[in-house]
Amino acid sequence: MNIPSVVAQLVFFLVALLTLISGFLTVTFRNVFHAGLALVGTFFGVAALYLMLEAEFLAVVQVLIYIGAIAVLILFAIMLTRGLMQSETSNINKQWAWAALAIAVLFLGMFLIILQVPWVHSGGAIYRDIVPFLGTQLLTTYLLPFEVVSVLLLAALVGAFIIARE
Amino acid sequence: MTLYIPITYYLIIAAALFCIGLFGALARKNAIAVLMGIELMLNAVNINLVAFWRYGSPNPISNQAGIVFALFVITLAAAEAAVGLALVIAVYRSRDTVNVEEIDLLKW
Amino acid sequence: MDIWSFITNPFVSISQLINNVITSILTSLGVPADITRIVVFLIMAIITITILLLLAPGMMMYMTWLERKLVARMQDRLGPNRVGPFGLLQPIADMIKFLTKEDIVPEGVDGPVHLLAPIVVVIPVILSFAVIQFGVGLGAVDLNLALLYLVALGSVATIGVFMAGFGSHNKFALIGGMRAAAQIISYEIPQVLALSIPVLLAGSISLTGIVQAQSGLFGLGWFIFYIPVGPIAFLVYLIAATAEVNRVPFDLPEAESELVAGYHTEYSGMKFGLFYLAEFLNTFLISAIAATVFFGGWQGPFVAQVPVLGIVYFFGKTILLITVQLWFRGTLPRIRVDQLMNFGWKRLVPISLALVLFTAATLWAYRFVMLALKSLGG
Amino acid sequence: MLERYALIGLFAFAAITFPILPLVLAFLFRPKKPTRLKQSTYECGIEIQNEAPEAQAIWVQFRVQYYIYAILFVVFDIEVVFVYPWAVATNQMTFFWVVEMAIFMLILVGALAYAWRKNLLEWV
8 A cells, every 4th residue: 555645645635625615615604704714714725735736836826815815805895795794584596406406417517527538647747946937937938918917907906996986 | 746646636626616616606695705606616727727737737847837827817816806896895885785686777 | 973063053963863763763673664754754743843832832921021021121110020030930820820711702702703713813823933944954844935935824814803803793803803904914015025025135935045045244144234125125024014913003903092902802811812822923923034034044153163053043133123023012102094004005015116126126237247247257 | 845745734733723722721721600791792881782683783884995905905915926936037037027027016006006196095
């Protein structure tokens, strides 16, 4: 028996369990604030998955942006629109049964396709720090998207300001 | 560590997370909860991108397309959340509700 | 192993010794090599984690003592002097008191959120200790993304503050939590940008890489001496980081005179103790990071010959920086909310952005000139 | 590469137990004598105005200013994420290395300037 393999799979299942359970809680919690906290748990799980895929930089970015910024943004929005977190009424709309059915079919389809396709495992080894290479590629191959991102952020910011200000 | 886990595991997890997010986006009443569902879906997509980068690229160091794509998706998700939540707050201020079923002014 | 290297580098030598002893015992028992490796890894991990988890509260306890003594002296008082010599046992008495205090949970709180908030605040701080380099080769983990890792963990604390504010079912806690969150996010940008200056200068995000880049000039090539970017970046970092952990003069979220105790109004007993622990450990962490990236970390004269000096240098610099923050606390008045926000967004953010670009341009110019000189000479 | 993260993972377990342990210890030692008055929400000694028993009872309408700061924060946080890989791309240290980041930053400074001009940064 190969011990590292068993450990890796065990860790993977724990992380996957954390991700899926907190993802499920995100869409089922009645209280929106609780749903937001469950969302943070999901983000952590996804960050751990990135780590297992050796994308350390992305894992750190996941924590920094998704948890540190986007989740905080969502929590701010929840606080600003509080007072109508009706806990007595249902938080699920009328079409939920149909949605669940369609999604179950979708998942089954994706599951079967994933099992059918002969995926290649041709990933090379990562033997050194890859972040400097990421920086280099951002400045050469992906220069245009890199600069366009700043325009996108500017547009989003101005748009959000105009919509949100009093 | 990667090589111990088949890529299908990651893809299935991502598919499941995507479906959970889709359910949240379709079935929740609260507009903010709908946005949370969309964030879950974007995360699921990112898992796929990174998994394909790690398993599919023979030289993952000099070709980090998966990471770069995931980075841009995260950026887009942030922009989307900022504008989307601003809309929710604006609607809340004028209509006093964040329930997507009651925001039906354009419906006839 | 000769005696000299053992004396000059005792901690690393001892850890190697333990490592070798366990490996040889297991090998002689006939355990397979890969299992031996895992067992040794686990034992070393447990030892490291235990040491760090004992160090963290120990530091915190004596920082409270230092703070009380120093602030008392600044205010012409004596400070704690009854429990033990110079009041040195006071922190232990405080800890016992925390443990025996009743835990009052007001009615109407959001039970799980109220309970989890102090835990969520403490976990990232403890995790941050994993990457700090306390001396030459003395750090639990040497990550190549250590600085970003620290920044990312620091940003998780906002969630804990939100939870405390939301879960307490109290207006003061709610307002305090929202204010604290707004303040933390406003000052995070200048903090992270200031930390990117050493990254630029060293060309590395790992703490070891940054410390090694400061080894010039007989162990005194610290980034703080890189005039003018070093001192400015350090000042921006110190101000932003102090604001981020809500310490005086940026303690508006827990301003006694208006908000009672801010987001921990409804916390008592050990739960309050955990918030207190997180605050002090954060102060320690800020000082440790500043000491590492701006003051050369364990770098100093004769470290190459006597590596154990590194620990002395590191803790000396860190405690000095902690004292500076306590000195702030003893002398500065609290600032207003609008001043706080204006200063963060209208002063610190533009300054730090300009600083990053200026540093990059200078680096490029330096490189350009060096290349030109080389081509002229060769 | 990932062995160090194994230690971080173990550290995470330790970090989770670390705050729980004193809470459990305190649970064993501390007195438990709840009274009605002690359990009431702190409100400067005044009795709390309780319109509804639910979570709505304590609730403040916050200003949208908080959200505006949050948006600014998100935008600049993303910028920071791009700054770090750029800062370590040392083999790219040409003139364009500076100019590319300068363009990126100046566009975002435009965003800050917009907010400044429109008085969105004022905490009234």
